[in-house]
Amino acid sequence: MKFKLKIWRQKNNQDKGAFKTYELDGVSSDMSFLEMIDVLNEQLIDKDEDPVHFDHDCREGICGMCSMYINGEPHGPLRGVTTCQLHMRSFQDGETITIEPWRAKAFPIVKDLAVDRSAFDRVIQAGGYVSVNTGGTPDANEIPIPKSVADEAFNAATCIGCGACVAACKNASAMLFVSAKVSQLSMLPQGQVERSERAEKMVAQMDEEGFGACTNTGACSAECPKGIDLSNIARMNREYLGAKVGSQS
Amino acid sequence: MSWLSDTLTSTIGRKLVMSLTGLFLIIFLVVHLAGNFQLLADDGGLAFNAYAKFMTSNPIIKFTSYGLYAFILIHIIMSIALAVKNKNARPVGYDKVKGSANSSFSSRNMGILGFIIFVFLVIHLRNFWYEMHWGSIPMDEAGNKDLYAVVNAAFAEWWYVAIYVACMVGLAFHLSHGFSSAFQTLGVNHSKYTPFIKKLGIVYAILIPAAFASIPVIMFFNS
Numbered sequence: 001m002k003f004k005l006k007i008w009r010q011k012n013n014q015d016k017g018a019f020k021t022y023e024l025d026g027v028s029s030d031m032s033f034l035e036m037i038d039v040l041n042e043q044l045i046d047k048d049e050d051p052v053h054f055d056h057d058c059r060e061g062i063c064g065m066c067s068m069y070i071n072g073e074p075h076g077p078l079r080g081v082t083t084c085q086l087h088m089r090s091f092q093d094g095e096t097i098t099i100e101p102w103r104a105k106a107f108p109i110v111k112d113l114a115v116d117r118s119a120f121d122r123v124i125q126a127g128g129y130v131s132v133n134t135g136g137t138p139d140a141n142e143i144p145i146p147k148s149v150a151d152e153a154f155n156a157a158t159c160i161g162c163g164a165c166v167a168a169c170k171n172a173s174a175m176l177f178v179s180a181k182v183s184q185l186s187m188l189p190q191g192q193v194e195r196s197e198r199a200e201k202m203v204a205q206m207d208e209e210g211f212g213a214c215t216n217t218g219a220c221s222a223e224c225p226k227g228i229d230l231s232n233i234a235r236m237n238r239e240y241l242g243a244k245v246g247s248q249s
Numbered sequence: 250m251s252w253l254s255d256t257l258t259s260t261i262g263r264k265l266v267m268s269l270t271g272l273f274l275i276i277f278l279v280v281h282l283a284g285n286f287q288l289l290a291d292d293g294g295l296a297f298n299a300y301a302k303f304m305t306s307n308p309i310i311k312f313t314s315y316g317l318y319a320f321i322l323i324h325i326i327m328s329i330a331l332a333v334k335n336k337n338a339r340p341v342g343y344d345k346v347k348g349s350a351n352s353s354f355s356s357r358n359m360g361i362l363g364f365i366i367f368v369f370l371v372i373h374l375r376n377f378w379y380e381m382h383w384g385s386i387p388m389d390e391a392g393n394k395d396l397y398a399v400v401n402a403a404f405a406e407w408w409y410v411a412i413y414v415a416c417m418v419g420l421a422f423h424l425s426h427g428f429s430s431a432f433q434t435l436g437v438n439h440s441k442y443t444p445f446i447k448k449l450g451i452v453y454a455i456l457i458p459a460a461f462a463s464i465p466v467i468m469f470f471n472s
Contacts, residue, residue: 222350
């Protein structure tokens with residue numbers, strides 16, 4: 001397969017950056033999108049040019065590193081996958097593919113397609129933890145949790161923090177990410193100790209980082225590789241407003 | 250009370266304000282529509298004029314109307330504040346955005362649709378609300394201001410009816426997202442009720458603006 005790749009190139013955070021177009025031939029339809037970029041980069045290195053910088057790690061769809069905004073959608077046109085699980089058979093031969101980094105004030109560009117998602121780490125640090133008793137290892141299944149609740153909490157916990165929700169959102173809002181993290185803990189007995197404090201602190205940190213507000217477009221959930229549901233955002237709103245009204249200070 | 254101002258200026262708090270004022274306006278539209286239907290009564294506007302007098306003189310209605318003006322203003326001002334915040338959250342935009350792949354037209358254009366409604370409000374208030382309060386309107390047979398005649402004259406112009414209908418289409422799209430979105434913001438998302446709220450929102454968004462638009466259209470063809 002043959003492609004025309006329109007890729008965002010930016011030397012560093014201070015650089016203005018611009019698109020550069022590359023022609024790439026001999027691409028197999030079975031290649032993953034990242035492997036296709038690898039091929040391009042090998043050619044660039046051979047020509048003594050700077051390869052395209054991009055984040056990647058596990059290449060099996062669970063680490064959430066491969067942040068690329070492909071043809072107007074985070075992680076490209078395929079639903080429920082990250083870029084590493086997107087294959088070139090999802091594209092037309094001869095197509096022009098536009099590849100951009102995540103665009104958000106809270107995700108500064110490091111270089112080319114690589115962005116700094118530390119803002120997510122700081123949101124987690126603000127309240128995404130639980131108190132654990134010291135002492136011996138507790139028995140498994142010691143605390144009864146209804147299957148439906150466990151499933152719902154697990155669904156929220158499948159969030160890999162890739163940032164596709166922020167990238168997809170017209171407001172660059174992080175509500176889906178933060179709500180998944182608030183939800184997974186607030187639904188379980190282990191998460192009750194910090195429950196109200198958690199919602200307040202994580203939302204405050206989210207605002208502090210400069211993410212936008214939620215318009216409930218649902219773009220985040222539609223583009224989420226893990227299919228995190230919008231109901232989590234409603235739950236976070238309940239948790240947050242309830243905490244604000246009910247807390248002592 | 251700093252916790253309250255903290256809450257209401259957070260992203261979630263601002264959306265809460267949008268949601269609550271929006272829901273109030275949704276209820277207001279039904280009341281307004283019910284009153285408008287009296288324009289279609291075959292009595293030369295007597296019932297409508299009596300109703301218009303009641304709506305501008307009853308103290309409880311007056312008190313509520315100040316709330317209405319405030320909620321409309323808050324809804325507008327908050328939406329501008331949110332739009333600025335959201336724009337700042339993405340200073341550099343994308344070259345190519347495929348919004349239709351993941352979200353509805355209305356949800357992505359609430360600001361533009363809201364602006365259409367705002368333009369409509371300015372025209373609407375100038376022509377009818379301002380005239381009723383401060384304009385010089387002749388009296389009808391019952392001794393009430395003949396607002397019906399003012400409305401009838403406006404709706405005899407094809408272009409005025411066309412603007413009215415076009416704005417109601419804008420309102421319909423605004424409501425088609427706004428209705429269910431208001432509940433989601435309040436945290437009302439439930440496997441039993443959310444599907445119903447979404448359907449009700451669509452039905453409301455079609456029925457109410459269509460009913461509003463039908464009145465000038467009928468009056469135009471009757472004139």
